[in-house]
Amino acid sequence: MRQILLGAAMAALLTGTGIVPDLVAHPAMAQSAGNPFQPVAYVNDSAVTRYEVDQRVRFMQILRAPNADRESAEKALIDDRLRNFAAKQAGITVDDEQIQVGIEEFASRGGLGVDEFVRLLGQNGVDRQTVEDFIVSGILWREYVRARVSPLVRVGDAEVEQQMKNIIETPEITHVAMSELIIPAPEGQEAQARELADRIVQQSTSEAQFAAFARQYSATPSGENGGRLPMMPLANLPPSLRPIVQNMQPGQVSQPLEVQGAIVLFFLRETRGTLRPGATEQVLDYLKLRVASAEEAARIAALATTCEDLYVQARNLPAEQLQHQTLTQGQIPSGEAVRLAVLDDNESTIINYGGAVELLMLCKRSPALLANEPEAPVATSPGEEPTASGDALPQREDVRNQIYNRKVSEAAESQLAELRANAVIRYP
Template sequence: MTRKIFSNCLASLAVMAVAATPIAAQDAAEEADPLGLPSNITILKNDNPNVRTATAIVNGHVVTGTDVDQRLALLLAANRNEPSAEELQQLRMQVLRNLIDETLQIQAAEAQEIEVSQADIDQTYARVAAQNFGQETAAMDEYLRSVGSSPASLKRQIQGEMAWQRILGRNVTPFVNVSEEEVNELLQRLEQARGTEEYRLGEIYLSANAENKQAVFQNAQRIMEQLRQGGNFVGYARQFSEASTAAVGGDLGFVRLAQLPSEMATVAREMQPGQLVGPIEIPGGFTIMYLIDKRQVLTADPRDAVLSLKQISIDFAPGTTEEQATARVETFTQGVQTMRGCGDAENVAAGIGANVVTNDQIRARALPEQLQALVLNLQVGQTTPPFGSIEEGVRVLMLCGRDDPRVEGGPTFDQLMDQLTDERVGKRAQRYLRDLRNDAYIEYN
């Protein structure tokens, strides 16, 4: 997959020489020309402000400042916080290198007569629009323009991704072999690991060597700070990560600690879901880790139980005092305790001025973490303790049904075969792109 690296954008300045005009001639000149411009002008540089100069030229293809601005706008749209001037400059450098890699991938496909037709691009663009804006591509067009990007910028990114996948499909994937013995051995080890913990990790990997190690580390720290301030991990992984998982937002899927580099395994063992850690130095560079979830191998996770719940709640009028709220919560709690199961909830709620909302298809893991264990320990007809505040209202959850998850048989032979193949294709893809960079002629402005 594409490795994403930063570069800088420089602007050029024009100099104009203006000849001095004798004072006696100025009065007549001002009548004809209110700006007082001299009659004879020497142009030192053809610097038309309406023409955007190239930020980089990649094997003859121009990457302009506009290209960088519009792709950067896509990244910033997914970021909740306004980056500082220094962080914004680093993001621009990163986006420029992304665009250079993208251009190299498209050029490699064209050189090998691997076609990515406009119809293919438009079809993928329409599918993205359908997923995010219904069936209206016009709605996505308008959104992209509103954030400072453009449909053309996103379509160029789609073209690059499709070109790269087709190159790999021709030149890499057919030559990657995974034997049946390897898959069977992995299945055996998986069965032996039944009941041990698996970790679903997100990663942002940045490669480093002895020369750029400190600069890469500082860049990883800046990314980490943006993520702590609310930056979208998936978006940052897609833009910055140099691992093969960048295309899927850095998602490694569920892995066991033994499958990770020792540096990552040591950290992951102590992490809790939702926790972000990094940068961590590992062989070849640095990584930022995000623990999405964890589970036990080949064991049903109680959090996958599908629940039928009733939410019973009360709200407080503006100006309600703490004393008044306490009294009402006491009445509410006593009323809930009198409920004779889920069928009685609406009647009792009406008598105490409470509201009832029913949800018959909610997974336990979708609840806030503090409530998951409480709800999973309930019997049908029982409720959680009251929770909330004067500002948010007070509520309880009543369990009205539960479908426990079935024990999964684990991944199939074919699924493991695909997983191993994808891992090897990803490593070869990184080397392929590195060779394209080494052979490229890139001129920076």
């Protein structure tokens, strides 16, 4: 059975970012003015209080999550109410054992035990109930998605094939050109630094805008040059930073990365890469029909718009007149290869040799790397983890799982948006 990686969605919900939380102590923050239990919103008659918003902000700041502000916290709590409402309607519940396991798992991501985790939260004004509510919402939504959303998701073979082709045709990044912006975040000023970083991310829609912010705010010498760093090998970056850069597109700003005493932003200017070995080689699947005249070939070509149609048109002809070929480009006779080179799938061309005439129809053009199923990685010695070559294609089942989980995530987000649209959300 294919593994359902819904745990990743759960982790993203729990951290707000999907990254491992960096649990550190922060100075206690002042509670917002006014009655702490005053409702700030009603979701289907369930109140979200000022106290809950304060607690969520504190919690997000301890986790060093982006957008740890009151507006984001209020929106997240409203979404939690919607998720809980949907789970309740579906008859889904959470028991004490699940909550305890959730807290243990969450604490372990920061390298802490449960008692140490809870103590750290208490030192920063976050009570255990806040964490439990947070985790319960995540578990309820995970189980709801598992029960109501994931069974409706299907991944077809054609989707896997297309994704495999995309992987083959996408250059593997070897070099990157980035700009950096380092915002000082001394003790007691972390919140201001986060707010500035979020504003820069939102307003930097071009390199020029990012460069202007770097000149104004960056604490490194590169700030004078708009934060520009020279083109560098991807392998020169720290291992923790490489996947972040690989998931960015040129012209995009990274989410704020918190390090000791600073917040770091990167702007990706350019990437350079190379195709994996054999990526440009193709296998052509085509039909070759020999007929008596160019007129007959033209008549059949007008009737046959697919390879299946061509089989139908040739059904009354001697079997040796129709050949089905699946060959690499180097194996195809040059005269045929030149004609096939300009065809798309299910297009045809006629070759008149002055006597016999051939009708060629291309059925499918595929990367040669897909002709042979990628070998599964193997361990080189007992007890060693299996490894694959850096140029190896991923396994089809792995690709299928990736597509499946992406579609589940998208469907879950769509379900949440529908819940939001149908809910009665009021603000006092």
